[in-house]
Amino acid sequence: MKVFSTLVSFLTAAVAVSASPAQHAARDVWTPRVLYPHSGTVWYSGQRHNVTWDLSSQPVNITNNNGFILLRSGTFETPVIVGYGFLLTSGRVEITVPDVLSRSDYSLVLFGDSGNWGEEFTINGPIPGL
Numbered sequence: 318m319k320v321f322s323t324l325v326s327f328l329t330a331a332v333a334v335s336a337s338p339a340q341h342a343a344r345d346v347w348t349p350r351v352l353y354p355h356s357g358t359v360w361y362s363g364q365r366h367n368v369t370w371d372l373s374s375q376p377v378n379i380t381n382n383n384g385f386i387l388l389r390s391g392t393f394e395t396p397v398i399v400g401y402g403f404l405l406t407s408g409r410v411e412i413t414v415p416d417v418l419s420r421s422d423y424s425l426v427l428f429g430d431s432g433n434w435g436e437e438f439t440i441n442g443p444i445p446g447l
């Protein structure tokens with residue numbers, strides 16, 4: 318469930334990245350599992366919710382504790398930022414559900430060092446029937 322390699326390929330295509338494999342090996346890559354929202358969750362645009370994730374596998378040293386959350390639809394990672402400016406070690410962040418089309422195949426991708434997406438859930442958007 319890691320999208321880091323996808324992100325890296327994307328970034329590599331966009332800019333000339335000179336990444337050293339040795340630097341990578343030294344990092345603690347931590348991808349905490351998203352606990353909420355999960356399968357069966359239904360959100361409405363404009364609502365406030367706490368996104369939560371599993372802190373049980375937390376490494377001693379975290380390379381990048383600054384988290385952000387993107388919205389994913391099916392297998393497509395959207396550019397919609399659901400949350401940012403929080404610490405991964407906090408285990409939760411309160412977010413506002415964005416205005417989107419109503420769909421039942423949304424999931425959230427939690428980023429720190431890497432990305433990890435949760436189960437699919439539903440967002441009911443602001444436009445009836447869309």
Ligand SMILES: *[C@@H]1O[C@H](CO)[C@@H](O)[C@H](O)[C@H]1NC(C)=O
Binds near residue numbers: 365
């Ligand atoms: C999110 O969690 C915090 C801490 O438990 C709580 O104070 C807050 O009311 C929660 N927000 C929502 C929208 O449930």
Ligand SMILES: *[C@@H]1O[C@H](CO)[C@@H](O)[C@H](O)[C@H]1NC(C)=O
Binds near residue numbers: 377378
């Ligand atoms: C964590 O970082 C500290 C300070 O850099 C270091 O002394 C310690 O050995 C590291 N621990 C692990 C498990 O990597």
